[in-house]
Amino acid sequence: MTTTAPAVRQATGSKVAPTRHPFRWLAAAGVVMLLAMAANSLVTNPAWEWEVVGQYLFAPSVLRAVLLTLELTALGTVFGFALGGVLAVMRLSPNPLLSSVAWGYVWVFRAVPLILQLLFWYNLALLYPRLSFGIPFGPSFFSVGTMDLIGPVTAAALGLALHQAAYAAEIVRGGLLAVDPGQREAAAALGIRRVRRFFRIILPQAMRSIVPNAGNEIIGLVKGTSVVYIMALPELFYQVQVIYMRNGRVVALLLVAAIWYLALTTVMSVVQHYIERHYGRGRS
C-alpha cells in the first residue's frame, strides 16, 4: 500500500518519506540466490534423471496406481466423514451412553497407529475366519469367509475410513460447537424441526470451521494412503517402489510419485478454496 507512494504531500505541505527497509532487501536477495542455486542443480545435476521421470510420469502402471490412490482417498474421506459426523452428533448427545461410546471410539482409533490398524483389518481372518449375518444372539441367515468379503482393497479402505472417522468426529464436533447457541434457539423458537434445524441452520454455519480442518485431513489422507503399501496394494507409492526395485532408478521414480502427490493436493487445495468461499457467503 505504501510502497507505491514514494513521497506524499500532506495538507501542511511537508513531504512524507516512508521508512526504508534495507534488511528486507538483503533477505530477499539471499532467498533469490538460494532459489537460483536450487533450480540450477535441478537442471544441471544428471542424477535427477528428468528423462526417466518423463518416461514414467504417465506410464499406464503409474496412472493405474494414481487411480487407486484416489479411490482409497475417496473411500476414506466419504466413509470417514460420514461415520465421523455420526460420532460427532453422538458425542454431543445428552444421552450419556451414546456420548461415551463416541468418546471411546475416538480414544481407541486415534491412539493406535494407522499402519497397525491396517494390518489388523488385513489379518481379520485370523481372528474371525467366517462372518455370519443374522439376528444378534439368534440364528444366522448366511455366513461368508472373511477373506472373500474383505479383500486387500476393502481392508485398506476400511482401515483408512475407520481411522479417519476418529479425526473427522473431532473436527465436526468442533465445527458444531463453534456455532452460536442462539442460532439453535432461534430455529427452535420458529418451530423448525430438529433435522431441518441441523442441516439447514447449524451445519452450513459449522462448515465454515469444518472445511479448513477437513481439507487438511483429506490432504493428509492422500499421502496417508501411501501407508497401505505394506499390504502390497499397487497404489502410487507401492507402484514406484516396484518399478525402481526393477530398474534401479530410485530418485527419478520417487520424483514421479512426489509430482503426482503434489498435483493431487494442489487440485484439492483449489477445490477447498471454492468450498470455503461457498460456506463463507454472507460474511465479510
Next chain:
Amino acid sequence: MIEIDGVHKSFGALRVLRGVSLKVAPGEVAVVLGPSGSGKSTLLRTINHLEKVDAGTVAVDGELVGYRRSGDVLHELPEREILRQRTKIGFVFQNFNLFPHLTVRENVAEAPLSAQRRPKAEVAETVNRLLLRVGLSDKADAYPGTLSGGQRQRVAIARALALDPKVVLFDEPTSALDPELVGEVLDVMRDLAKSGTTMVVVTHEIGFAREAADTVVFLDEGLVVEQGPPDQVIDHPQHERTRAFISRVL
C-alpha cells in the same frame, strides 16, 4: 390470549420465578419492566417453552404450552407438538439471532416454508409484504452481515411475524442497539401495537411503555410487584420498589 398461572422456575439454587401469574388479553400490549435479574427474560421464555417451568402453567390461545392435561397429571408434549405450538408464538431476541448464511428473504421465509409447509408463492408474497412493513424491501437479497443493528432487528421482527403468530414476544429488542438505531425498531413495534397485535415486551424503554403499553407489569425478584395501565405504574407507582426502579431509569 396468554394466561400465566403460578409459574415457578429455578436454575439450580437460584429461584428466578416464584409464582408469577399474568393475563394478556387479545390485542393487548403488555410491557414487562424490572431490574436485571428480576426474571423478565425467563418469564418470556417460558411462554414459548424455551424454558420448562418447574410449577404452574402457561396457556396461549386457550391451549396449554408444552403440556397436555389429563386429570391431575400434566404430560409433557412430544417435540413435534411443541414446535407446532411455537409457530403461534413469535419471538424476537435481544441479539436478533438472524441466520447469517441466509439472505434476508430466506431468513423470513424459512419457518413458514419448513415449519408451516405453506406454499412457496404464498410465502413469497408474505415476505414481500412484511419487508415492506418494516421498511426493508430493498434489502431482501442482502445478507444480515451487511445490515445495521436496527435493520437486523427489523428483519427479525418480520421473521417472527411471518408465521402469522397469535402473540409476539420481544426480549429486550433494543438493548443490543446503538442509541441512534433504537428509534427505528420502536417505530416498527409501535406500528404493530396499533394494528392490534398481542405483544409481550421486555424492555428498559420507559418511553415506549408509556406510549404503547396497555398494561405495564413490574417484576422484581421473580414476583409481579405491580401491574396496571402505564399512567398508574409508571407515573403513580403504589409500591416502594416500583417507585425506586422507575426513578432510577427515568
